[in-house]
Amino acid sequence: MQILPDIQLIQRPGIAEFGWGHPDPALLPAEALGQAAARALSRDWRSALVYGAHQGPGSLIELIRRRLGRLEGNTPAAEQMMITGGISQALDMVCAQISRPGDVALVEAPSYHLALRIFRERGLRVVAVPGDSQGVHVDAAEAMLHMLQSSGERVAFLYTVATFGNPTGSTLAADRRYALAAMARREGVMIIEDDAYGELWYDTPPPPPIFNLTPAGPIVRLGSFSKLLAPGLRLGWMLASPEIVRRCANSGVLDSGGGINHFTAHVVASFIELGLLDPHIERLRASLRERRDAMLSALARYLPSGCTWNPALGGFFVWIRLPTSIDSAAILPLAESTGVSYLPGDRFFAEGGGHHYLRLSFSLLPPEQITEGVIRLGKVLRRG
Ligand SMILES: Cc1ncc(COP(=O)(O)O)c(C=O)c1O
Numbered sequence: 110m111q112i113l114p115d116i117q118l119i120q121r122p123g124i125a126e127f128g129w130g131h132p133d134p135a136l137l138p139a140e141a142l143g144q145a146a147a148r149a150l151s152r153d154w155r156s157a158l159v160y161g162a163h164q165g166p167g168s169l170i171e172l173i174r175r176r177l178g179r180l181e182g183n184t185p186a187a188e189q190m191m192i193t194g195g196i197s198q199a200l201d202m203v204c205a206q207i208s209r210p211g212d213v214a215l216v217e218a219p220s221y222h223l224a225l226r227i228f229r230e231r232g233l234r235v236v237a238v239p240g241d242s243q244g245v246h247v248d249a250a251e252a253m254l255h256m257l258q259s260s261g262e263r264v265a266f267l268y269t270v271a272t273f274g275n276p277t278g279s280t281l282a283a284d285r286r287y288a289l290a291a292m293a294r295r296e297g298v299m300i301i302e303d304d305a306y307g308e309l310w311y312d313t314p315p316p317p318p319i320f321n322l323t324p325a326g327p328i329v330r331l332g333s334f335s336k337l338l339a340p341g342l343r344l345g346w347m348l349a350s351p352e353i354v355r356r357c358a359n360s361g362v363l364d365s366g367g368g369i370n371h372f373t374a375h376v377v378a379s380f381i382e383l384g385l386l387d388p389h390i391e392r393l394r395a396s397l398r399e400r401r402d403a404m405l406s407a408l409a410r411y412l413p414s415g416c417t418w419n420p421a422l423g424g425f426f427v428w429i430r431l432p433t434s435i436d437s438a439a440i441l442p443l444a445e446s447t448g449v450s451y452l453p454g455d456r457f458f459a460e461g462g463g464h465h466y467l468r469l470s471f472s473l474l475p476p477e478q479i480t481e482g483v484i485r486l487g488k489v490l491r492r493g
Pocket of ligand 1: 195270334335
């Protein structure tokens with residue numbers, strides 16, 4: 110009889126797994142979450158175990174709103190926020206509500222590859238906008254928008270991981286954030302700001318979220334507890350106009366099933382009320398910073414000349430550019446037989462390219478295994 114797995118990633122023994130953007134299970138706050146779950150049940154199990162409000166529990170919305178206000182100096186209104194089943198569920202829900210099959214989704218090149226799948230499954234045509242180490246080129250985005258519109262296409266939105274992006278780790282420069290927000294207002298095009306990594310900065314905080322630059326503009330900002338607390342919670346939040354929140358909250362699936370991951374939302378509310386979130390994030394930043402530092406110093410020491418990479422000021426990833434003679438997908442089998450794995454760059458380009466790039470994640474492995482993995486990668490790249 111086939112035994113089905115419980116979890117998505119089963120690490121292969123002997124391989125330094127740099128391919129997965131998952132947090133190391135050792136960094137997950139299991140005990141504190143147990144405490145929060147016990148409190149959620151003992152305090153008011155009748156609220157925690159019934160069908161939840163469509164927008165998510167008001168108590169959690171209030172806590173997140175106040176926390177964002179304290180951290181960012183901008184407190185969103187309650188009717189602008191909704192609890193989601195993480196960013197992935199929110200992306201699918203927003204596509205269902207604001208796009209039609211055949212519409213265009215503008216994305217960065219490169220872009221978070223699994224979001225591209227969600228867009229395509231909703232029947233969207235994905236079109237890439239060029240960028241550089243400072244993020245997407247706003248002028249190019251606007252020109253592309255006009256070109257598509259003049260050929261009769263409907264652009265549903267522009268999707269960006271503006272802060273510590275996946276895969277590049279780069280951050281949209283402050284002036285481009287203002288320019289993008291202004292473009293969204295002027296053109297009436299929706300921006301979806303995927304903010305999975307914004308709180309995971311290791312040196313200095315990033316520029317303000319695009320949403321905060323134009324709170325009444327056509328911006329949807331998506332946050333997640335996957336990287337901050339634990340992916341298995343499947344919990345996040347959305348900030349958008351009251352109109353979009355209303356549309357999403359009125360969807361049939363919520364009418365039938367109540368708010369998404371309602372019990373988990375109560376557990377996370379208790380976690381915040383117990384004062385456990387901020388100290389946990391501080392510790393998480395310290396551990397991830399140590400791993401980031403281990404990866405950057407090993408790369409400098411062991412990668413052959415001709416390879417270049419970003420400094421990874423936050424998030425989970427280092428994006429490596431290889432000499433053009435090396436195709437990262439072609440040498441992956443050799444890398445894995447040498448005991449190291451990564452994601453080839455071509456996965457992240459909606460319209461082809463990226464063959465001499467690769468993405469490394471430093472979130473899953475402790476520093477000594479990171480160093481060992483980079484030593485192996487260096488050997489492979491010298492042979493490739
Ligand atoms: C940019 C980005 N967005 C979204 C996700 C998934 O978020 P969630 O677990 O909240 O669905 C990831 C996970 O790797 C990610 O890197």
